[in-house]
Amino acid sequence: MCGIIAHVGTDRALGPLVTGLEKLEYRGYDSAGVAVKNGNGLDVWKCSGQVSELKDTIDTVESSATLGIGHTRWSTHGPPSDENAHPHTDESDRVAVVHNGIIENYESIKQILLSEGYEFTSDTDTEVIPNLIAYYLDRGNEPLAAFKHTVADLEGSYAIAVVVDGNDSIFAARQGSPLVLGVEQDGYYLASDVPAFLDYTDTVVYLEDGDTVEVRTDGVDIVDENDEHVQREVQQVDWQPDETGKGQYDHFMLKEIHTQPTSLQKTIEGRIDADEHVTDLDVDLDLTDIDTVHLVGCGTSYHAALFGSSILNRCDVSARAIRASEYDVNTGTPPENTLFVAVTQSGETADTLQALRQASDVGASTLAVTNVVQSTAAREADEPLYIRAGPEIGVAATKTFSSQAVMLTMLSQHIARVNETASRVNNVGQLLSDLRALPSAVDRILKSSDAGDLAQEHLDKNAYFFIGRGLGCSVAKEGALKFKEITYEHAEGFASGELKHGPLALVTERTPVFAVCADDCEKTVTNAKEAQTRGAPIVAVSPPSHKIVDTADAHLSVPDMHPVCSNLLANVQLQLLSYYCATELDRAIDKPRNLAKSVTVE
Numbered sequence: 264m265c266g267i268i269a270h271v272g273t274d275r276a277l278g279p280l281v282t283g284l285e286k287l288e289y290r291g292y293d294s295a296g297v298a299v300k301n302g303n304g305l306d307v308w309k310c311s312g313q314v315s316e317l318k319d320t321i322d323t324v325e326s327s328a329t330l331g332i333g334h335t336r337w338s339t340h341g342p343p344s345d346e347n348a349h350p351h352t353d354e355s356d357r358v359a360v361v362h363n364g365i366i367e368n369y370e371s372i373k374q375i376l377l378s379e380g381y382e383f384t385s386d387t388d389t390e391v392i393p394n395l396i397a398y399y400l401d402r403g404n405e406p407l408a409a410f411k412h413t414v415a416d417l418e419g420s421y422a423i424a425v426v427v428d429g430n431d432s433i434f435a436a437r438q439g440s441p442l443v444l445g446v447e448q449d450g451y452y453l454a455s456d457v458p459a460f461l462d463y464t465d466t467v468v469y470l471e472d473g474d475t476v477e478v479r480t481d482g483v484d485i486v487d488e489n490d491e492h493v494q495r496e497v498q499q500v501d502w503q504p505d506e507t508g509k510g511q512y513d514h515f516m517l518k519e520i521h522t523q524p525t526s527l528q529k530t531i532e533g534r535i536d537a538d539e540h541v542t543d544l545d546v547d548l549d550l551t552d553i554d555t556v557h558l559v560g561c562g563t564s565y566h567a568a569l570f571g572s573s574i575l576n577r578c579d580v581s582a583r584a585i586r587a588s589e590y591d592v593n594t595g596t597p598p599e600n601t602l603f604v605a606v607t608q609s610g611e612t613a614d615t616l617q618a619l620r621q622a623s624d625v626g627a628s629t630l631a632v633t634n635v636v637q638s639t640a641a642r643e644a645d646e647p648l649y650i651r652a653g654p655e656i657g658v659a660a661t662k663t664f665s666s667q668a669v670m671l672t673m674l675s676q677h678i679a680r681v682n683e684t685a686s687r688v689n690n691v692g693q694l695l696s697d698l699r700a701l702p703s704a705v706d707r708i709l710k711s712s713d714a715g716d717l718a719q720e721h722l723d724k725n726a727y728f729f730i731g732r733g734l735g736c737s738v739a740k741e742g743a744l745k746f747k748e749i750t751y752e753h754a755e756g757f758a759s760g761e762l763k764h765g766p767l768a769l770v771t772e773r774t775p776v777f778a779v780c781a782d783d784c785e786k787t788v789t790n791a792k793e794a795q796t797r798g799a800p801i802v803a804v805s806p807p808s809h810k811i812v813d814t815a816d817a818h819l820s821v822p823d824m825h826p827v828c829s830n831l832l833a834n835v836q837l838q839l840l841s842y843y844c845a846t847e848l849d850r851a852i853d854k855p856r857n858l859a860k861s862v863t864v865e
């Protein structure tokens with residue numbers, strides 16, 4: 264969703280600002296803009312559409328400005344248009360603002376400002392911010408004081424960056440939306456996330472909610488929610504700049520599918536003790552006497568939660584996967600001794616954060632299984648469990664699903680061990696050694712997959728169904744989500760047994776059924792046959808020796824490993840299938856229409 268970049272330094276600011284916008288594109292957006300402070304005022308360029316279109320107008324500009332702000336907007340208040348694009352300015356163009364989040368009391372502020380004669384030109388909530396700053400400037404306040412008065416008046420969630428004509432600072436504030444400071448020798452960056460400035464610096468300061476910041480070339484002043492001047496820890500991120508580029512691949516998604524051997528290796532590293540077959544997660548949280556586990560996430564992360572809940576249940580640990588957006592309506596008060604696990608790649612998904620806060624409020628112990636260090640979920644949960652998958656730029660989650668599922672598998676073994684539950688997952692020794700072998704098994708799939716050929720045969724169908732049972736059901740649901748997201752074709756994932764309770768009515772010879780049989784699942788074979796009898800082509804996603812292969816019309820092969828691993832490998836085959844179908848259909852693979860990488864509104 265919306266992304267912020269701001270820069271103050273000794274060199275021209277436009278280059279880093281535009282690079283930052285390009286790096287933020289993956290979050291999803293429909294308009295973009297920048298504002299810089301020149302010797303004689305503020306220059307603003309903005310438009311609906313792509314950063315490349317904005318760039319075309321800016322490329323002709325000779326600007327020596329060393330300070331500026333930029334924004335990618337994903338529309339909430341008002342449609343995508345040039346007027347609604349950020350930065351927004353006050354009517355006299357003294358103040359320019361970029362904003363991520365929602366100002367809940369913008370209507371009442373707007374009414375006051377309108378009655379004072381201030382004029383508005385957009386449909387956005389954001390436009391009240393520059394006008395309110397102008398209002399305080401008009402009443403004799405210095406820019407910093409005007410900014411602070413304004414922030415004190417705002418309700419809602421926001422990350423804001425502001426430039427004021429005639430002033431050499433960037434003013435910023437964070438409340439409920441991410442904002443990170445990048446530190447380099449001769450300047451600073453502010454951004455919604457680290458990849459925006461990773462080409463320039465990997466030294467960062469994570470700002471806290473309630474912080475207001477003044478950033479100049481020669482220093483930073485951070486004031487916390489209690490109005491105290493504070494120093495925040497300076498940290499190095501261990502992401503490399505080349506991790507945010509496509510490298511040799513045509514798309515980020517393909518790169519991220521192909522880097523799974525490395526990302527999985529990092530997820531597992533140091534967490535499995537091969538000799539003793541135990542997991543060591545280094546969680547500083549008492550996980551004994553847990554009565555039930557709530558695994559909560561959205562979209563792909565919810566499917567990882569489903570996968571994790573199946574494994575926990577197999578370990579005799581009561582667990583439920585719950586969609587974050589349904590948590591308040593479908594869960595009631597979590598019972599005593601509930602462990603709440605937020606599963607979220609970005610750590611910023613509003614629905615998931617809302618559920619996390621609800622569980623924390625009633626005293627549940629909380630964990631965040633997340634990819635982004637110091638994300639809101641990581642900070643608000645009792646303990647973060649980082650999946651260490653590296654930056655994921657493609658909107659469709661791939662490597663992070665695999666890493667989340669592996670992380671939850673290790674967590675399930677940890678919980679089962681510390682609680683001494685009677686039965687840990689079947690054959691735990693094999694599970695842990697197969698998990699260690701998973702990265703190289705993924706590598707073999709990537710080198711040998713027939714998904715590309717199969718994609719050619721299955722274009723132009725009416726709908727695509729994915730079925731599976733147990734762990735295979737989460738994989739089927741994830742396979743269908745990936746397929747619909749990037750091909751724009753209708754795809755659904757079902758528990759295989761459910762097919763005959765309704766969806767079978769849709770089955771024809773033009774609805775291929777992908778049957779995930781990476782487990783010992785006799786019943787899925789029967790369900791696949793039921794679809795085949797009605798004309799549907801069946802594609803088995805299974806080990807070569809599985810009996811479904813005799814029934815199926817086509818086959819995507821996975822090694823016969825522990826079911827946890829074979830199912831994750833089946834998912835890799837389905838990732839490739841979706842990718843190749845979407846490529847044939849010429850879709851916007853890395854930025855599917857209408858979708859955003861990080862969904863920061865409920």
Ligand code: F6R
Pocket residue numbers: 560561562563564565606607608609610611612615658659660661744745748860861862
């Ligand atoms: C699908 C996808 C989304 C996300 C969902 C949750 O490919 O990426 O469904 O999984 O928006 O996002 P996070 O994991 O950041 O909470």
